[in-house]
Amino acid sequence: MPVATNGFSKRLRLLSAAEYGAVFDNVQLKISCHQFLVLAIRNHDSRSRLGMVIAKKHVSNAVQRNRIKRQIRESFRHIVKELPGLDLVVLARKDAGKLDNKQLAGKLNMLWKDMASKCLR
Numbered sequence: 001m002p003v004a005t006n007g008f009s010k011r012l013r014l015l016s017a018a019e020y021g022a023v024f025d026n027v028q029l030k031i032s033c034h035q036f037l038v039l040a041i042r043n044h045d046s047r048s049r050l051g052m053v054i055a056k057k058h059v060s061n062a063v064q065r066n067r068i069k070r071q072i073r074e075s076f077r078h079i080v081k082e083l084p085g086l087d088l089v090v091l092a093r094k095d096a097g098k099l100d101n102k103q104l105a106g107k108l109n110m111l112w113k114d115m116a117s118k119c120l121r
Helices: 019-027 062-082 094-098 101-120
Strands: 029-032 036-042 049-053 086-092
Touching: 019 036, 019 049, 019 086, 019 094, 029 101, 036 101, 049 062, 062 086, 062 101, 086 101
Parallel strands: 049 086
Antiparallel strands: 029 036, 036 086
């Protein structure tokens, strides 16, 4: 059985509270839209890592929260090679649950492209 190469392994995730705290305390790049806020710091690795905060306060339905997380992971998986070594945290805002999958993908792709262009400056 072949091994998947495009997965979302632990190396691509922020795992501990300390890793999330480092991003929140030392924000270097910030991109936002009405539904999402993306915070980032440069890490000491060539890989970018992703963390997500989808609060029950903003998206009350668990099915919607999980759908949003799947969409964020999938869009990040496609763009991760274009982002230099960053630790990113995506925070969902109140209206994120109202978007359908196509709208979510469009918003997230726009945010990733903005982040990549900001990194090149």
